[in-house]
Amino acid sequence: xxxxxxxxxxxxxxxxxxxxxxxxxxxxxxxxxxxxxxxxxxxxxxxxxxxxxxxxxxxxxxxxxxxxxxxxxxxxxxxxxxxxxxxxxxxxxxxxxxxxxxxxxxxxxxxxxxxxxxxxxxxxxxxxxxxxxxxxxxxxxxxxxxxxxxxxxxxxxxxxxxxxxxxxxxxxxxxxxxxxxxxxxxxxxxxxxxxxxxxxxxxxxxxxxxxxxxxxxxxxxxxxxxxxxxxxxxxxxxxxxxxxxxxxxxxxxxxxxxxxxxxxxxxxxxxxxxxxxxxxxxxxxxxxxxxxxxxxxxxxxxxxxxxxxxxxxx
Amino acid sequence: xxxxxxxxxxxxxxxxxxxxxxxxxxxxxxxxxxxxxxxxxxxxxxxxxxxxxxxxxxxxxxxxxxxxxxxxxxxxxxxxxxxxxxxxxxxxxxxxxxxxxxxxx
Numbered sequence: 001x002x003x004x005x006x007x008x009x010x011x012x013x014x015x016x017x018x019x020x021x022x023x024x025x026x027x028x029x030x031x032x033x034x035x036x037x038x039x040x041x042x043x044x045x046x047x048x049x050x051x052x053x054x055x056x057x058x059x060x061x062x063x064x065x066x067x068x069x070x071x072x073x074x075x076x077x078x079x080x081x082x083x084x085x086x087x088x089x090x091x092x093x094x095x096x097x098x099x100x101x102x103x104x105x106x107x108x109x110x111x112x113x114x115x116x117x118x119x120x121x122x123x124x125x126x127x128x129x130x131x132x133x134x135x136x137x138x139x140x141x142x143x144x145x146x147x148x149x150x151x152x153x154x155x156x157x158x159x160x161x162x163x164x165x166x167x168x169x170x171x172x173x174x175x176x177x178x179x180x181x182x183x184x185x186x187x188x189x190x191x192x193x194x195x196x197x198x199x200x201x202x203x204x205x206x207x208x209x210x211x212x213x214x215x216x217x218x219x220x221x222x223x224x225x226x227x228x229x230x231x232x233x234x235x236x237x238x239x240x241x242x243x244x245x246x247x248x249x250x251x252x253x254x255x256x257x258x259x260x261x262x263x264x265x266x267x268x269x270x271x272x273x274x275x276x277x278x279x280x281x282x283x284x285x286x287x288x289x290x291x292x293x294x295x296x297x298x299x300x301x302x303x304x305x306x307x308x309x310x311x312x313x314x
Numbered sequence: 315x316x317x318x319x320x321x322x323x324x325x326x327x328x329x330x331x332x333x334x335x336x337x338x339x340x341x342x343x344x345x346x347x348x349x350x351x352x353x354x355x356x357x358x359x360x361x362x363x364x365x366x367x368x369x370x371x372x373x374x375x376x377x378x379x380x381x382x383x384x385x386x387x388x389x390x391x392x393x394x395x396x397x398x399x400x401x402x403x404x405x406x407x408x409x410x411x412x413x414x415x416x417x418x419x
Contacts, residue, residue: 036407038348045344064344085409101409119404131385131402140343140386140403143372144379213382239384 005095006032008306009107011086014041015292016282017113018070019299024111025077027307033074034098034105036085040067041115042283043292047139047165052292066292091257091275094313108313109277109306112265113299114251116283116290121153121244123206133215134242138162142169145241149174149233151218153206154246155182160192162245167197170241174231175200178223204229206242214239250284261286271302277309315357318369320377326367328395333418337368338378338388345406346387352408353389356415363419364391391418 008024010017013035024031038044043063050060057065074081084100091097091110098105118136120126126134135141142165150170152163155177167173175182175192180202182189192198203223210217216233218240233240250263258273258280259266264287265280267273273280279302282295318326318336327334337353339346350368357366371378371386378384381397389411390400399418401410 038344047342083408085407131388132382133384135385135403137343137345137385137403140340140345141384143340143342143375144384146375214379214384239379241384 003104003106004030006030006080006105006107007310008032008109008111008303009034009096009098009105010111010113011098012041012113012115012282012284013037013039013071013081014113014115014282014295015043015067015070016041016115016284016295016299017111018067018074019296020111020113020281020303021074021079021299022070022077023300023303024306025074025079027303029303029307029310030080031078032080032082032105032107034082034084034086034100036083039071040064041295042117043067045137045139046161048161049292087253089253089257091278094277096277108310109279111271111299111302111306112254112273112278112280112284113282113295114253114284115295116248116250116264118158118245119249121206121242121246124208126209129209129211129215129242132213133211133239134209134244136244138165138243141241141243142166145170147171148237149240151176151231151240151242153177153242153244155179155184155200155202156246157184157188159245160184160188162243163198164191164195166241166243167195170197173198176204176206176218176220177202178205179203209242211239215242216240218242248283248290269301270305271298272305277306279305315354315361316365316367318367318374320374323369323374323377326365327392330365330392332365332393333398334365334367334392335415336388336390336392337366338371338381338383338386338390339368340370340386341372343386345403349387349389349406349408349411352411356412360415360419364415389414391415 007029008031046063204220207221208219218231271279281298283290
């Protein structure tokens with residue numbers, strides 16, 4: 001039996017991929033979303049979103065709550081779902097191929113929605129302490145640091161939001177920001193400044209980490225003077241937490257295959273990459289703003305473009 | 315799958331004979347919840363070859379820390395009172411957990 005050739009293959013089940021799926025499915029294109037984990041991408045682990053236009057609970061809702069209807073909408077419009085990790089691709093022919101751990105998948109078009117997970121701080125010995133003090137998931141790990149000291153790398157919106165969340169657990173929280181001021185709206189800045197548990201160290205980046213088995217030392221470097229300062233965990237505590245919300249990592253799978261810029265995929269305003277029939281949507285692409293709303297918009301545009309492109313193949 | 319507590323952890327895991335699989339999870343840990351159905355499936359398939367257990371670390375924080383765990387999810391294999399293998403955080407996927415189980419049966 002010949003392998004199924006989908007009209008649209010969507011790589012990634014975050015908001016970008018789900019929006020693309022919804023639009024493609026509703027346009028009666030045979031569509032599949034391939035996702036290795038759970039739906040939602042970065043916001044699956046975000047406990048509180050308040051800036052998605054039209055969100056059901058205006059005062060705030062979790063990423064999971066926001067995404068669940070998107071998953072249902074895809075189901076409603078007949079989008080197929082495959083759970084697999086894609087490791088390589090072949091876009092050389094008219095029929096595109098994605099190769100995963102469990103199989104190969106064929107389609108006339110591909111929409112890449114692999115996102116940009118915050119998954120590194122970029123300091124020495126980072127890998128040694130992941131899960132032993134270093135974390136990138138506040139909802140997963142805040143509990144371990146209840147009444148302990150917490151450090152947060154970053155000075156952007158996410159770092160501030162997650163710091164406010166983590167400050168409910170930690171005894172004390174210090175943000176380590178490489179800039180000289182927080183790059184966030186005034187209201188958020190005020191919340192940080194008024195929180196008695198939170199303080200900010202400016203102009204620093206994390207250089208190195210230390211500790212026997214659990215993280216108990218952070219070496220920070222002043223970005224202007226190069227001076228190193230060692231932050232040590234309280235002796236009684238024995239460890240502290242370091243949460244990173246700055247390093248954005250995209251998949252490296254398309255280097256050499258698609259035009260990229262700094263690890264992000266280049267597209268035009270129709271979400272077209274340099275390869276006909278291949279599109280990108282959401283955080284993975286070069287874009288001035290990475291939010292749920294922009295990912296969804298990108299996904300919708302890409303899906304509709306897929307439909308138009310497929311018509312030209314006939 | 316056996317539910318572990320801080321009261322029974324030593325007896326059921328550290329002092330157990332043979333290999334023991336431990337799923338360390340927590341309330342609010344979304345990735346943990348996503349992996350749970352797969353772990354239950356593996357417990358059914360391989361439960362005769364290995365003991366499958368899970369520990370809610372939200373209710374047993376100090377115990378988790380004593381096992382050098384400060385981040386979730388952690389899927390671990392214990393033998394003779396020590397953790398001999400594990401997949402942690404992003405490394406922990408349905409596939410990698412199954413591969414780890416197969417390494418030890």
